[in-house]
Amino acid sequence: xxxxxxxxxxxxxxxxxxxxxxxxxxxxxxxxxxxxxxxxxxxxxxxxxxxxxxxxxxxxxxxxxxxxxxxxxxxxxxxxxxxxxxxxxxxxxxxxxxxxxxxxxxxxxxxxxxxxxxxxxxxxxxxxxxxxxxxxxxxxxxxxxxxxxxxxxxxxxxxxxxxxxxxxxxxxxxxxxxxxxxxxxxxxxxxxxxxxxxxxxxxxxxxxxxxxxxxxxxxxxxxxxxxxxxxxxxxxxxxxxxxxxxxxxxxxxxxxxxxxxxxxxxxxxxxxxxxxxxxxxxxxxxxxxxxxxxxxxxxxxxxxxxxxxxxxxxxxxxxxxxxxxxxxxxxxxxxxxxxxxxxxxxxxxxxxxxxxxxxxxxxxxxxxxxxxxxxxxxxxxxxxxxxxxxxxxxxxxxxxxxxxxxxxxxxxxxxxxxxxxxxxxxxxxxxxxxx
Numbered sequence: 001x002x003x004x005x006x007x008x009x010x011x012x013x014x015x016x017x018x019x020x021x022x023x024x025x026x027x028x029x030x031x032x033x034x035x036x037x038x039x040x041x042x043x044x045x046x047x048x049x050x051x052x053x054x055x056x057x058x059x060x061x062x063x064x065x066x067x068x069x070x071x072x073x074x075x076x077x078x079x080x081x082x083x084x085x086x087x088x089x090x091x092x093x094x095x096x097x098x099x100x101x102x103x104x105x106x107x108x109x110x111x112x113x114x115x116x117x118x119x120x121x122x123x124x125x126x127x128x129x130x131x132x133x134x135x136x137x138x139x140x141x142x143x144x145x146x147x148x149x150x151x152x153x154x155x156x157x158x159x160x161x162x163x164x165x166x167x168x169x170x171x172x173x174x175x176x177x178x179x180x181x182x183x184x185x186x187x188x189x190x191x192x193x194x195x196x197x198x199x200x201x202x203x204x205x206x207x208x209x210x211x212x213x214x215x216x217x218x219x220x221x222x223x224x225x226x227x228x229x230x231x232x233x234x235x236x237x238x239x240x241x242x243x244x245x246x247x248x249x250x251x252x253x254x255x256x257x258x259x260x261x262x263x264x265x266x267x268x269x270x271x272x273x274x275x276x277x278x279x280x281x282x283x284x285x286x287x288x289x290x291x292x293x294x295x296x297x298x299x300x301x302x303x304x305x306x307x308x309x310x311x312x313x314x315x316x317x318x319x320x321x322x323x324x325x326x327x328x329x330x331x332x333x334x335x336x337x338x339x340x341x342x343x344x345x346x347x348x349x350x351x352x353x354x355x356x357x358x359x360x361x362x363x364x365x366x367x368x369x370x371x372x373x374x375x376x377x378x379x380x381x382x383x384x385x386x387x388x389x390x391x392x393x394x395x396x397x398x399x400x401x402x403x404x405x406x407x408x409x410x411x412x413x414x415x416x417x418x419x420x421x422x423x424x425x426x427x428x429x430x431x432x433x434x435x
Contacts, residue, residue, distance in 0.1 A: 049200075256428075285340055285341065
């Protein structure tokens, strides 16, 4: 019997795969709803993603969606989602999308363009534990790094590129450097890897987790696992339900939660690993959802959204233009935005009241997008520990956690095998084959 702790996307996928293979399991979830951070909420005519906003789909994930009979509900992002914007020099500017726009555009100075060209002949090699900032500044220049990589890392990790490790976040680039001596050469010879498409589901991303949960026979909600311990060749879990405290015995256990949740579970039996897991840092985030009349917005909003480099000292970390890339997110004559605040650069912003968060976010949106009217809808959400930081502490935690597989204890989450939803799904499916 296999115990799975945590019914987020990793736990749900693992349970589904085990069930398909005929392997007995029990999936425990402390909350009253499955899905973890994936949380689609509808407020009248407004559909909000209070969590991940979209999913990148490769061939394997496309086959998984087909297996779940969700093909007809999958909604690919509008073609303009490929247009990305960066806040630079106090203005929203479109990022070059190809060689021609790079050469003719004004986003990069002539000096920065020359520095990027020189990367072809850069013979330097990455050292162990090199940060993302040091890697890109060494190969492409500091200005390029500040206005492309920094906002990208903010959008994905809500992180600080002077702390994030290149080998943990972009291992494929380290390999290209080793193999070809140049990132640009490597990309031209090997390409960017398998093409993936951005998408969601008609009724929100929660469609995926709801579908998985509905098919499971052994999902126990409102069940908190307090701790685990080894007992001979078995693993004993102490659970807390409405019926009281109970001890259950399993052959294998998979922890599909955050590092701090995992640290609490194993504290008594594996104190050293618990201490390592407790050191992992998470970025705290707030989100302000705001809708406006389309006629009140000057900017065409013809892209995915806008990211704000830390060098610009902006209140916002990034904004997604939801209604530009997906249908029916709001009334047809309005636009819907999701603005993110906080992260590793400004954790203090997350302590602001909801009214101040809303007021400051809308103030900046109005300036940047040329909005003349008041919002027709607003909502504020937040996460105290939203995104694990792929830095030196997480590297140590990932390495140390693998040692528990000898005791038939495994970990699968967005800190173990990649941060994206696709990474979580595929790593859970791979583990099911091993178990």
